[in-house]
Amino acid sequence: MPRLVYLLIILNFILLTTCSQEKNISKTNNKIQIITSLFPVSDIVKNISGQQNVDFILPPGVSPHDFEPNPNQLKKYANVKLIILIGGDIDEWVLKLLSNLKYKNDLRIINLHSSIIKSNYYKIHLTKEYHPHDDPHIWLDPILVQEMVKIITKELILLNPKEKSRYNQNRDKYLKQLNELNTKIIDTLSHFKKKDYISYHGAFDYFSRRYGLNTLIVIKRSVNKELSVIEMKKIIHTGKKNKIQYIVTEPQLNPKEALVIAEELDAKIITIDPIGDPRDPSKNTYIRLMEYNLNIFKKIFEGR
Ligand SMILES: [Zn+2]
Known part of the structure; x- marks a missing residue:
C-alpha cells in the first residue's frame, strides 16, 4: 500500500473514532x-x-x-x-x-x-x-x-x-x-475498650463522636497551614504517652508531617478514606466506603 494512502486510512480512522467519542460524551452529558x-x-x-x-x-x-x-x-x-x-x-x-x-x-x-x-x-x-x-x-x-x-x-x-x-x-x-x-459499626466497635487514635486530618470527627472514638490529636486542622516545631513535639509526646501504633492518613492528602511523626513513634501509616473511588470495588459506593473505613478502624483498635 502506498504510504500516503495508508496515512489517510489511519487519519480517517482517528477522525471517525474521535467524532463518535464526542457524540457519546454529548449524549451522556x-x-x-x-x-x-x-x-x-x-x-x-x-x-x-x-x-x-x-x-x-x-x-x-x-x-x-x-x-x-x-x-x-x-x-x-x-x-x-x-x-x-x-x-x-x-x-x-x-x-x-x-x-x-x-x-x-x-x-x-x-x-x-x-x-x-x-x-x-x-x-x-x-x-x-x-x-x-x-x-x-x-x-x-x-x-x-x-x-x-x-x-x-x-x-x-x-x-x-x-x-x-x-x-x-x-x-x-x-x-x-x-x-x-x-x-x-456499633457492633464492630463495641468489642474495643481503647478507641483512641491520631489522625492527619479531622475528616472523621463526626464519625468519632457518633461511635465513641477518641481522636487524641488531629495533626493538621488546616490543610495549608505548616506545623510548628512545638506542635510537632507535642504530637510526638502524646503519641509516645499513648503508645500509638498507627498514624491515620487519607489517600487524597500528602501526609508529609505524618511520615515524620510515624518515624519518631515507630508507628505505621494507615489510610482511611473520606471520599472513596468509583473505580475501586472496595469503596465504590457510600456504604462500601464506610465498611472499608470500619475495617481500618478495627485494625487500628485491635492493636491497642
Ligand atoms: Zn476533609
Missing part, C-alpha cells in the same frame, strides 16, 4: 440532571433516584480542600437542574464554576450542611471546644446521612413530581440500609 460536588453524595442520590442521571465534580484521588477546578468543568452538562453541595468550606469551588453557566437561573442549588445544621445532633454536640458549624464532613456520619437522604428525596420530588412514590420507596429502602450500616 445530556442525561445528567443532578450534579454533586463529592462522589459519595452522588452515590447516595443514585440510591434514591434509581437512575444514572447524576454526576460528581471532584476527581477521584483529589482532596476537596485544595481542589482547583477547570473553570469550564460544568459547561458540558446541558440539562443540569439540581446541584447538591455539602457546604461549609469543603466545596466552595463549585460556586466559582456556577458563575460560568448560562442556564444558572433554572438551577436549584442545595447546601446540605446548612440544612442539617438545624438537626438535633448539632444541638446536642455543640460545646465550647467543638464547633460542628465549622466541620463540613457531615457525610461520614451515617445518621446525619439519613437526614441528608430525606432532604435529597424532597429535592428529587420537586424536580420530578411524577416519580414521588418511587423515590419515597427508594428512600425507605436506603434508610434501612443505613440503619444496618449503623448497627454494624
